[in-house]
Structure formats: structure tokens, C-alpha cells
Amino acid sequence: MYFAALLARTEDGWEASDTELDDVETLSDLADLAREASPDEDTVLVLIEQEDSWFGVVRVDGEDDPRIYVSDAAAAQRSAYGELLLTDELLGREPGSDDGPDLDSLDLDGTEDGESEDDEEEGGGADAVPHSPVGDSEILEDLGISEKELRALDAEDALGTIAEALGASEVLETVR
Numbered sequence: 001m002y003f004a005a006l007l008a009r010t011e012d013g014w015e016a017s018d019t020e021l022d023d024v025e026t027l028s029d030l031a032d033l034a035r036e037a038s039p040d041e042d043t044v045l046v047l048i049e050q051e052d053s054w055f056g057v058v059r060v061d062g063e064d065d066p067r068i069y070v071s072d073a074a075a076a077q078r079s080a081y082g083e084l085l086l087t088d089e090l091l092g093r094e095p096g097s098d099d100g101p102d103l104d105s106l107d108l109d110g111t112e113d114g115e116s117e118d119d120e121e122e123g124g125g126a127d128a129v130p131h132s133p134v135g136d137s138e139i140l141e142d143l144g145i146s147e148k149e150l151r152a153l154d155a156e157d158a159l160g161t162i163a164e165a166l167g168a169s170e171v172l173e174t175v176r
Contacts, residue, residue, distance in 0.1 A: 002081055003159070005175050007045040007168055008037040014168035018175040019046070021081055027058075027066060030084060034060040043143075047163075047172075048081050052156040056085050059139050069135040071155055077129045090135050140165075 008015045017037065024030050034044040041062035049055040054075040059067040068085050076082025088095045137147040145165050153161055163172040 002048065002050050002079075003176065004046065004048045004081070005159070005172060006034060006037045007047065007163070007166070007172065008034075009043040010038075010040070014163075014166060014171055016163075016168065016171040016175045021048070021084075024084065027068075027084055027087060030058060031060050031066045034058065034066070035063075045162075047159045048085075049155065049159050050075070050079050050081065052154075054079075054082060055153070055155050055158040056082065057139055057162070058085065059136075067136045067139045069133065069137060069139045069150065071133050071153065071158065072131055073129045073134040074131040086129070086134070091129060 002021075004019050004021050006017050006019050008017075015037075019033065021030070024033060030046060034046050035041075038044045038060075044060045046058040046060070047055070048058075054070060054072040056068065056070045056076060061067075068087075068090055070076045070082065070085050070090070073082075073086060073091065077086055133151055137150055140150060140162065141147060143166055145162060149165075150162075159172065160169060163169040
């Protein structure tokens with residue numbers, strides 16, 4: 001089960017709204033959805049979690065490129081929403097002909113066909129995608145959550161902890 005919410009910073013504090021990601025096909029679509037939540041080009045956070053398995057944060061500041069943090073890349077790769085966030089750039093891969101990892105090329109054991117030795121070394125084993133955080137771990141630094149704190153969050157309660165640190169736990173709970 002997934003949960004996704006938008007937190008938009010306003011001059012009055014944070015406003016939350018739950019969001020359906022069914023019609024979102026690319027990271028660009030997700031960034032556009034976030035920008036629509038804040039007509040004043042304030043900071044918008046897209047918070048996504050999947051059943052205590054992984055969580056992701058996408059930060060959009062005005063027209064800047066979105067910044068992304070994913071708590072467990074390998075777990076996220078196995079989900080449609082995670083696939084949105086795991087761009088080639090985020091995973092340190094050469095840009096391919098598609099918008100993200102090709103889940104059709106995965107064997108049942110979770111490894112990619114044609115995996116190189118470099119992929120195995122970077123992934124820390126047989127997985128092409130690491131079972132570790134990827135992305136901008138300083139994404140929330142200026143909002144009061146350090147890199148160390150973000151990396152230490154457990155997927156089970158990460159979004160609540162982030163919202164609490166931002167002073168937005170009540171507004172997040174209203175959409176949960």
C-alpha cells in the first residue's frame with residue numbers, strides 16, 4: 001500500500017494535500033503536480049511511502065529541477081512509484097533510451113540482464129540497484145533535518161518524523 005502527500009510551504013505554514021499518482025508517468029509530471037500546489041513558487045515536498053519498505057522525498061522549489069531522496073533504491077525499484085523517482089542520473093548510470101529502470105529486463109531474483117561487474121561492485125552484490133539510500137541526502141537540511149537524521153529514518157515512521165520536524169504533523173495527519 002502506498003501513501004503520497006504534497007506539503008506546500010506558504011507564508012502561513014505548511015499546507016498538506018493527499019495526491020493520486022496514478023496519472024503521473026514521469027518525474028517531470030510529478031514536478032508539475034508539485035508546482036501546481038504552490039502558485040507562489042514556494043517549496044513543495046512530495047512525500048511517498050510504501051508499506052514500511054521505503055520512502056521518498058521530492059522537493060520542488062519554483063522552476064528549479066526537482067531534488068530527490070529515496071531511502072532504499074532496490075526496494076523502490078520494485079514499485080511503480082519508486083520507478084518514477086529512480087532516474088539514471090540518480091542511480092549514477094549513463095542515460096538510457098528510456099525514462100528509468102527497465103523492470104521488464106529484471107530476472108526473478110531482482111538482477112538486471114546484462115549486468116556488468118561495475119554494477120555489482122557499486123551495488124554491493126548481485127543487485128544493480130543498491131539496498132541503500134540514493135539521491136540528495138541534504139534535501140531537507142535547510143528545513144531542519146540533517147543528512148544524518150534523514151539517513152537514520154526508518155521507513156515505518158519516516159514521513160511522520162519529517163512532518164513533525166517541519167511543524168506539519170497535524171496537517172499531514174489530516175490527509176493520511
